[in-house]
Amino acid sequence: MLKVVIQSVFALENGLSRRGIVRNYSFGSMVNNVKNYFALRAGTKPPYHHVCQVGDPVLRLQAEPVDLEVIPTAEFKKFIDHLITVMRSYEAYGLAAPQIGVPVQVFVIETTEKNYEENSKTMRAGQPLEIVPLRVFINPKMKIIDYKTFTYPEACVSICGYSAHVPRAKSIRIDALDLSGNPFVWNADGWPARIAQHEMDHLQGKVYTDKMDPKTFSCVVWDLVNFKEGKLAMDYRPNIRSKFRSFFYT
Numbered sequence: 001m002l003k004v005v006i007q008s009v010f011a012l013e014n015g016l017s018r019r020g021i022v023r024n025y026s027f028g029s030m031v032n033n034v035k036n037y038f039a040l041r042a043g044t045k046p047p048y049h050h051v052c053q054v055g056d057p058v059l060r061l062q063a064e065p066v067d068l069e070v071i072p073t074a075e076f077k078k079f080i081d082h083l084i085t086v087m088r089s090y091e092a093y094g095l096a097a098p099q100i101g102v103p104v105q106v107f108v109i110e111t112t113e114k115n116y117e118e119n120s121k122t123m124r125a126g127q128p129l130e131i132v133p134l135r136v137f138i139n140p141k142m143k144i145i146d147y148k149t150f151t152y153p154e155a156c157v158s159i160c161g162y163s164a165h166v167p168r169a170k171s172i173r174i175d176a177l178d179l180s181g182n183p184f185v186w187n188a189d190g191w192p193a194r195i196a197q198h199e200m201d202h203l204q205g206k207v208y209t210d211k212m213d214p215k216t217f218s219c220v221v222w223d224l225v226n227f228k229e230g231k232l233a234m235d236y237r238p239n240i241r242s243k244f245r246s247f248f249y250t
């Protein structure tokens with residue numbers, strides 16, 4: 001049975017401290033929790049409807065592989081559907097399971113024609129954003145094909161409001177399982193490769209600030225902060241469209 005290490009988010013239910021508590025949960029436990037989340041207490045426990053923010057211990061865990069027996073279950077399918085829904089609600093190009101509080105080796109990627117159109121001309125001129133049809137990666141293993149690195153602005157829905165330039169390998173190959181549990185190979189170059197490397201990092205408890213050029217780390221609305229004389233507030237909810245979400249978020 002898949003053992004899922006769920007951070008202290010579960011401990012909240014029992015009135016325990018959020019910090020420093022790690023528990024072992026079976027996937028069955030997680031499934032029951034999923035049912036509760038959707039039926040009764042949506043938004044209070046993982047998988048969340050919002051995205052966890054950096055500082056949450058769940059973002060620093062090594063994600064656990066998904067047991068092959070779990071993949072065909074309706075509960076797992078429901079979990080994947082939820083991950084996709086949250087990704088789309090934040091208009092992110094990708095999202096990893098730990099970002100909604102569940103540290104398992106799963107991520108999703110999707111870039112649409114709308115994303116392509118909205119991407120800045122500057123970015124497109126440098127390295128074109130490509131349209132990537134929705135894809136689910138389960139237990140992915142990545143291999144770098146071309147070690148030549150490209151550095152571009154990157155952001156993350158788990159570090160809302162900021163961005164930085166991050167070097168990434170030019171091209172990669174991922175071996176993973178699909179929703180049917182069948183292995184597939186995915187080769188990517190440029191932006192799709194960048195998004196996948198960002199998501200792979202999430203599965204290893206890493207975030208882009210670990211790899212960024214520190215001098216480029218910026219508040220994406222620093223100019224607006226001056227213009228508004230500091231009268232700005234960050235909103236972490238899904239389905240909020242603002243300049244905070246105008247960068248490349250995964």
Ligand SMILES: [Zn+2]
Nearest residue numbers: 156157158250
């Ligand atoms: Zn991210």
